[in-house]
Amino acid sequence: MKKEIPYKIYLEETELPKQWLNLRAFRPNKPAPLLHPTTFQPMTQADMEQVFCAELAKQELDDSTPFIDIPQEIIDFYKMYRPAPLIRAYCLEKALGTPAKIYYKFEGNNTSGSHKLNSAIAQAYYAKQQGLKGVTTETGAGQWGTALSMACAYFGLDCKVFMVKCSYEQKPFRREVMRTYGANVTPSPSTTTEIGRKILEEFPGTSGSLGCAISEAVETASKLDGYRYALGSVLNQVLLHQSVIGLESKTALDKYGEKADIIIGCAGGGSNLGGLIAPFMAEKLQGKADYQFIAVEPSSCPTLTRGKYVYDYCDTGKVCPLQKMYTLGSGFIPAASHAGGLRYHGMTSTLSQLYDEGLMQARSVKQTEVFAAAEQFARVEGILPAPESAHAIRVAMDEALKCKETGEQKTILFGLTGTGYFDMMSYEKFHDGKMSDYIPTQAELQKGLDGLPKI
Numbered sequence: 001m002k003k004e005i006p007y008k009i010y011l012e013e014t015e016l017p018k019q020w021l022n023l024r025a026f027r028p029n030k031p032a033p034l035l036h037p038t039t040f041q042p043m044t045q046a047d048m049e050q051v052f053c054a055e056l057a058k059q060e061l062d063d064s065t066p067f068i069d070i071p072q073e074i075i076d077f078y079k080m081y082r083p084a085p086l087i088r089a090y091c092l093e094k095a096l097g098t099p100a101k102i103y104y105k106f107e108g109n110n111t112s113g114s115h116k117l118n119s120a121i122a123q124a125y126y127a128k129q130q131g132l133k134g135v136t137t138e139t140g141a142g143q144w145g146t147a148l149s150m151a152c153a154y155f156g157l158d159c160k161v162f163m164v165k166c167s168y169e170q171k172p173f174r175r176e177v178m179r180t181y182g183a184n185v186t187p188s189p190s191t192t193t194e195i196g197r198k199i200l201e202e203f204p205g206t207s208g209s210l211g212c213a214i215s216e217a218v219e220t221a222s223k224l225d226g227y228r229y230a231l232g233s234v235l236n237q238v239l240l241h242q243s244v245i246g247l248e249s250k251t252a253l254d255k256y257g258e259k260a261d262i263i264i265g266c267a268g269g270g271s272n273l274g275g276l277i278a279p280f281m282a283e284k285l286q287g288k289a290d291y292q293f294i295a296v297e298p299s300s301c302p303t304l305t306r307g308k309y310v311y312d313y314c315d316t317g318k319v320c321p322l323q324k325m326y327t328l329g330s331g332f333i334p335a336a337s338h339a340g341g342l343r344y345h346g347m348t349s350t351l352s353q354l355y356d357e358g359l360m361q362a363r364s365v366k367q368t369e370v371f372a373a374a375e376q377f378a379r380v381e382g383i384l385p386a387p388e389s390a391h392a393i394r395v396a397m398d399e400a401l402k403c404k405e406t407g408e409q410k411t412i413l414f415g416l417t418g419t420g421y422f423d424m425m426s427y428e429k430f431h432d433g434k435m436s437d438y439i440p441t442q443a444e445l446q447k448g449l450d451g452l453p454k455i
Contacts, residue, residue: 003255003256003257005088005256005258006088007087007088007090008085008086008087008088009085009086009087009088009252009255009256010083010085011083011248011251011252011255012083013079013083015083015248015251016075016078016079016082016083016244016248017070017243017244017247017248018069018070018075019067019068019069019070020067020068020070020240020241020243020244021066021067021240021243021246021247021278021279021282022062022063022065022066022067022068022236022240022243023239023243023274023278023281023282023350024062024063024236024350025062025063025064025065025066026066026281026282026285026286027063027285027353028285029353029357030063031063031236031324031349031350031353032311032323032324032349032353034048034060034061034321034322034323034349035311035321035322035323035455036321036322037313037318037319037320037321037322040322040453040455043061043321045057045058045061047321048060048061048321050222051218051221051222051228051229051320052228052229052230052237053123053126053127053129053130053132053228054126054130055126055129055130056123056126056237059236059237059240060235060236060237063236068240070122070244071125073125074121074122074125077121077125077154078118078121078244080110081109081110081117082118082244082248083248083252084105084106084107084109084245084248085105085106085109086103086104086105086106086248086249086252086253087103087104087105087106087381087416088101088102088103089102089103089104089381091380091381091382092376092377092380092381092397092400093400094380095376095380096397096400096401096404097404098400098401098403098404099403099404099407099408099409100399100400100403100404100408100409100410100411100412101258101409101410101411101412102396102400102412102414103249103253103258103260103411103412103413103414104393104396104413104414104415104416105245105248105249105276105413105414105415105416106383106416107245107272107415107416107417107418108383108386108389108416108417108418108419111146111150111177112143112146112147112150112418113143113146113386113418113419113421113422114143114144114146114147114386114417114418114419115242115245115271115272115275115415115417115418116143116144116146116147116148116232116271116418117147117150117151118241118242118244118245118275119147119232119237119238119241119242119271120144120147120148120150120151120230120232121147121150121151121154122241123135123148123151123230123237123241124148124151124152124154124155124157124230125151125155127155127157127228127230128155128156128157130228131226132157132226132227132228133157133158133224133225133226133227134152134157134158134159134160134224134226134227135148135152135157135158135159135160135221135227135228135229135230136159136160136161136162136217136218136220136221136224136227136228136229136230137159137160137161137162137217137229137230137231137232138161138162138163138164138188138210138213138214138216138217138231138232139161139162139163139164139167139178139213139232140163140164140167140210140213140268140341140342140343140344141167141171141174141340141341141386141387141388141423142163142167142171142174142175142177142178142341142422143174143232143341143386143388143417143418144232144233145161145163145174145178145183145185145232146174146177146178146181147232148161148183148230148232149161149177149178149180149181149182149183150181152181152182152183153181153182158182158184158227159178159181159182159183159184160183160184160186160217160220160227161178161183161184161185161186161217162186162187162188162190162213162214162216162217162220163175163178163185163186163187163188163213164187164188164207164208164209164210164212164213164343165187165188165189165206165207165208166207166208166336167341168185168187168188168208169187170425170426171422171423171425173422174422177422186216187208188208188212188213188216189203189206189208189212189213189216190216192216192220193215193216193219193220194219195212195215195216195219195316195317195319196212196215196216198317199212199215199316199317203333206333207333207336208333209316209332209333209334209343209344209345210268210269210343210344210345211313211314211315211316211317211330211331211332211333211344211345212315212316212317212333214231214314214315214316214317214320215315215316215317215318215319215320216317217229218315218317218319218320219317219319222319232269232271233268233269233270233271233344233348234269234270234271234314234323234344234346234347234348235348236348236349236350238269238271238274238348239270239271239274239275239278239348239350241275242271242272242274242275242276242278243274243275243278243279244275245272245275245276245278245415246275246276246277246278246279246280247278247279249276249279249413250279250280253413258411259289259411260280260291260411260412260413261291261292261410261411261412262291262292262293262294262396262399262410262411262412262413263276263277263280263291263292263293263294263413263414264293264294264296264392264395264396264399264412264413264414264415265277265294265295265296265392265414265415265417266295266296266297266340266342266388266389266390266391266392266415266417267295267296267297267303267304267342267347267351267362267391268297268301268340268341268342268343268344268388269344269346269347269348270295270347270348270350270351271348272415272417273295273351273415274348274350274351276413276415277291277293277360280293281293281354281359281360284359285359292361293354293359293360293361294360294361294362294363294395294399295347295351295355295360295361295362295363296362296363296364296365296391296392296394296395297342297362297363297364297365297391298334298338298340298342298364298365298366298367298370298391299364299365299366299367299437299438299439300334300335300338300367300437300438300439300440301328301332301334301338301342301343301344301345302328302364302440302445303326303327303328303344303345303346303347304326304347304352304355304362304364305362305363305364306328306364306442306445307326307327307328307346307347307445307449308326308327308449308452309324309325309326309352309356310324310325310327310452310455311323311324311325311452311453311455312325312327312329312330312345312346312452312453313330313453314330314346315330316330316331316333318330322453322455323346323348323349323352324349324352324353325346325347325348325349325352326346326347326352326355326356327345327346327347327452328345328346328445328448328449329345329445329447329448329449329450329451329452330345330346330448330451331345331447331448331451332345332445332447332448335438335440338367338438340367340370340386340387340388340390340391340426341386341387341388342388342391345448363395365391365394365395366437366439367387367435367437368430368435368436368437369394369437370387370390370391370393370394371387371390371426371427371430371435372394372430373390373393373394373397374387374389374390374393374420374427375427375430376397377390377393377397383416383419384419384420384421385416385418385419385420386417386418386419386420386423387420387423387426388417388418389415389416389417389418389420390420392414392415392416392417393414393416395414396412396414399412400412
């Protein structure tokens with residue numbers, strides 16, 4: 001007999017995951033290896049350690065260990081804001097008039113305002129264990145930079161953040177939160193790095209991209225003794241740490257005898273979606289259960305829906321490893337008018353392979369439709385969502401309305417990755433009717449695709 005489902009499902013502290021789930025270990029077809037940016041040969045542990053902490057390099061290359069123990073110090077930090085609640089969207093269901101059940105996993109109940117802290121604290125921990133002075137990174141909308149700033153402050157590490165220029169200008173308060181936690185924040189592309197100066201020369205007045213910021217962060221780390229680079233998405237080590245989202249979600253649903261039919265997440269580099277679907281996809285790969293997975297991306301940066309599945313550089317400056325992934329080309333720079341942080345040119349190799357094999361779907365949505373969904377959600381559910389999260393909300397609502405038409409009583413789970421209180425300039429543009437739905441032409445996309453490496 002099923003338990004009565006409360007509005008918010010909280011797990012006990014004892015139910016907090018003690019291990020991360022490594023989704024790649026459940027794959028019969030292992031992902032294509034990372035390639036060295038100059039030799040195009042598979043990256044070795046030694047190669048990876050030139051850029052990343054040793055333990056993180058080991059995790060990045062591990063595609064055989066199903067579960068990896070979470071160090072106790074990280075678990076203790078998680079306890080400050082985890083387990084995160086799984087919330088039944090009763091009010092949204094009523095507003096939509098749908099027979100569907102809608103659940104969302106809320107990751108915004110920490111100062112960073114998003115799920116990014118799950119990996120930031122792990123990466124800072126391993127940097128501290130290695131005896132490093134600090135780390136460098138990039139950030140788009142600012143959630144990752146904020147999270148890593150918090151984690152570095154906790155462990156007494158220096159943190160240097162390259163923030164995509166348009167976000168640096170649009171979100172000054174997010175920048176100031178990072179500075180409050182001791183981070184040095186530089187708008188990217190900048191004149192402080194060789195790569196930044198080169199990009200500015202080639203694209204004068206550019207608003208930047210995550211690919212640009214990544215290049216600057218890696219270059220800076222390589223030139224500073226005692227520093228390594230930390231990435232907030234795309235890499236498999238990040239998806240590993242984010243698996244706590246899915247593990248908690250599944251435990252909560254199991255606790256009340258519920259099974260999700262559709263699982264939805266916004267997709268930029270793939271960290272939150274990869275973490276959310278991890279235990280569910282593992283079951284699907286083992287033939288234990290079936291689920292429908294939907295990745296939602298912006299129409300202005302349609303990586304999965306309009307990109308190519310090939311090897312490409314992870315950054316604009318071509319100094320990072322190459323991944324086999326869906327990509328728009330490392331030289332693609334999204335429109336500055338795009339309001340969310342889903343501005344990355346590629347998609348993590350793990351999700352790219354799942355999508356290519358038909359195990360996951362993808363949809364692109366216009367940003368005015370996204371903000372309309374965000375506004376409706378905020379009015380009935382009481383949480384102001386981040387623009388990134390609202391991409392998932394949009395498609396969750398669409399799926400719920402389909403159930404209204406068909407009468408199907410499906411259970412929908414989506415990831416509410418964070419809050420939108422630092423995104424009010426974007427909300428203002430939407431409310432004032434000044435937000436546009438920029439969709440790149442095929443000719444514009446082709447410019448980025450023409451620069452793909454010939455491998």
